[in-house]
Amino acid sequence: MGQILARITARRQELNLSEQALAVQAGMSKDGIRNWRRRHEAGEENAGANVSSISKVAATLGVSELWLLHGIGEDVHPTIAIAGKVGAGAQVPVFDVYPKGAGPQVECPPGLSPHGVVAVQIEGDSMEPVFSAGDLLFYTRHTHEGVPADVVGHRCVVEDEDGMGWVKQVKAGDEPGLFHLISLNPGANTMWNKRLRWAARVRLHWPAELARKV
Structure with missing residues (x-):
């Protein structure tokens, strides 16, 4: 367990990620990693960690x-599938152009868990200066259809009734x-009173120059 904690610390410092932030993003309490360390120092074999x-x-x-467990193999980054492309302006957007999970893969950004996460690529320049062509947006759909109340008021990837x-x-x-769909670019048109099949809040914006497709 001591070696696991050492590898966690080394990798966390590479990512400039605090111990509390790591624990929360991994679905633990903010003191989760710290508790592992305390219990390990107290002599507990597994320190309360499970698979x-x-x-x-x-x-x-x-x-x-x-x-992470054994220090064996390379420090391999998991990947996330790119589902397709999205737009925000007058051009016709292309969405879900690949069969589920069959699109290009992009290396998962540091600090983001790949579980249940999908990426879409920005098409065109209609979202400047917020997002640029080629940038990736990562999101998680918690429901297959519908618009959860907690996404209202936020930047979202959405699919309309068409x-x-x-x-x-x-x-x-x-x-x-x-729903009103407010454009991120002040010069683009807002879409008023649209019906949506689903909406998912954008979890992370990743500039094109940082994305590593595999």
Whole structure:
């Protein structure tokens, strides 16, 4: 366990990630990693760590479980599938152009767990200066259909009733079931009172120059 904690510390410092932030992003309490260390120092063999929590910490750090547990193999980064492309302006956006999971893969950004996460690529320059062409947006759909209440007011990847994909700030519409889609670019048109198949909050924006496709 001491060697696992040492590898966690080394990788965490490479990512400039605090111990508390790592624990929270891995689905633990903010003192989760610290508690492992305390229990290890107290002589507990496994320090309260289990396979599930180790797996989540490895994913959050962007390393393989084998490397984290035993220091074997390379410090391999997991990948995330790119589902397609989205737009925000007048051009027709392309969305879900690849079969599920069959699109290009991009290396998972540090600090982001790949579990349940999908990426889309920005098409065109209609989202300047917030997002640029080629940038990647990562999101998680917690429901197959519908618009969860906690995404309203935030930047989201959405699919409208016509099957078009967009990146907009979602606002409540004038009637239940309708939504205003606010453009990120002040010069682009806002879409009023649209019905949506689903909406998912953008978890991370990754500039094109940092993305590593595999």
